Amino acid sequence: MKILVLNGSPKRDASDTMHLTRAFLEGMKNAGEQEITTVHAVDKHIEYCTGCFSCMRNGGTCVLDDDMREILEEILNSDVLLFNFPLYCYGMPAPLKALVDRILPLSSMRMEKIGERYEHVGQADFSHLRYVMICGCGFPNSKHNFEPAIAQFELLFPEGRTIFTVPESPLFGVPEAGEVTEPRLALVREAGRVFAETGTVPDALIEAIGTPMIPEEVYAGMVNGTMQ
Numbered sequence: 555m556k557i558l559v560l561n562g563s564p565k566r567d568a569s570d571t572m573h574l575t576r577a578f579l580e581g582m583k584n585a586g587e588q589e590i591t592t593v594h595a596v597d598k599h600i601e602y603c604t605g606c607f608s609c610m611r612n613g614g615t616c617v618l619d620d621d622m623r624e625i626l627e628e629i630l631n632s633d634v635l636l637f638n639f640p641l642y643c644y645g646m647p648a649p650l651k652a653l654v655d656r657i658l659p660l661s662s663m664r665m666e667k668i669g670e671r672y673e674h675v676g677q678a679d680f681s682h683l684r685y686v687m688i689c690g691c692g693f694p695n696s697k698h699n700f701e702p703a704i705a706q707f708e709l710l711f712p713e714g715r716t717i718f719t720v721p722e723s724p725l726f727g728v729p730e731a732g733e734v735t736e737p738r739l740a741l742v743r744e745a746g747r748v749f750a751e752t753g754t755v756p757d758a759l760i761e762a763i764g765t766p767m768i769p770e771e772v773y774a775g776m777v778n779g780t781m782q
Contacts, residue, residue, distance in 0.1 A: 555750065557582070558632040559592040562639030562650025566594045571690035573726035574718070575638040577739040578688060581746020588750070591632075593625060595649035600625075602652055609659035614677045622656040629657070634684050637707070640723065641691035644702040654710070668712070684753060685711040690723025692777070694770035716755050718745070719764050722773050734767040 557579065563569030582588050598621040609616045616622065629635060639646050646654065661674035687707045693699050700719040707717060725731040726739075741763050745755045766773065 555582070555586070555634065556589045556632045557591070557634045557636055558628050559590065559636045559638055560650065560653065561592060561594045562637065562647045562653075563594075564596045564647060564649065566596065568727075569638070569640060570723045570725075570727045571638050571640050571688060571720075573735075573739065574688050574690060574720060574723070574742050575636060577742040578636070578686070578718075578746035578749075581743035581748075582750040583746075584743070585747045585750035591628060593628070595647075595653045598622075598625065598649075598653070600649070600652050600656060603655040603658060607658075607663065610661055610663045610674070610677070614659040616656065616659050618656075622653070625653065626657065626659060629660075629683075630678055630680060633682060634686060636686040636688065638688050641689055641699065641703060644699065645706065646703065673712070684714040685716070686749070687715070687717045688720075689718070690720045690726075692724050693721050694773045695721050695766055696764055714753075716749060716760070718742070718760060721764070722767050724777075725767060725773075731767075738763065738767055 559575060559579075561569065561572065561575075563571060579588065579590055600622055601618045601620050604618070606617060637650070639650050642648070645651065660676055660678050660680060662677045664675045665672045666675055685707070687703075689700060689703055691699055696719050699721070704717055704719065707715065720738075726735050728735075741759065745759050745763060748759070749755050
């Protein structure tokens with residue numbers, strides 16, 4: 555299985571959320587051999603989409619000649635797209651959002667009604683793709699924080715998606731917090747194994763991964779204490 559990791563964190567491999575992604579990939583490897591490619595969006599030359607729509611009219615070629623041409627080829631040659639990013643202003647960090655904007659060449663101007671909404675018809679066959687979102691934030695819980703990012707991901711990828719949202723994610727970068735983070739990473743590894751074997755993850759496991767690791771008030775007190 556070919557997995558393309560699209561990492562939106564400017565911290566690259568040092569991202570708190572990448573601890574979760576690495577655990578998920580370890581779980582997938584436990585189920586079988588995987589071919590993994592990681593793209594750090596911040597390191598790529600990706601111009602902003604100009605909204606000219608030329609790509610949607612000319613068969614999928616963007617007028618901008620930058621690293622997105624290679625990334626689009628990687629996307630179409632992959633089986634799983636794994637989006638790893640920390641929550642920035644309730645959405646994706648800017649480098650990853652620029653990358654997502656530039657997947658427009660995969661769609662045509664023609665649209666069709668799916669259910670109650672209209673969607674652009676694809677110019678390429680990406681029906682084989684599955685999509686995973688792993689997003690962490692520094693808040694003590696998930697309430698009224700992740701909803702915008704989740705809604706965008708669901709609209710971008712209506713089918714074949716799996717979403718993990720994890721509060722208190724800065725704890726994964728603190729070695730002293732291993733007592734609480736390692737059991738959570740073990741759950742993420744299990745999720746990766748199950749995903750590799752079945753293509754889905756049970757809702758109960760996703761919910762367990764997204765719960766606070768330590769009491770909310772304790773975590774908030776720790777964060778506030780470091781600010782003094």
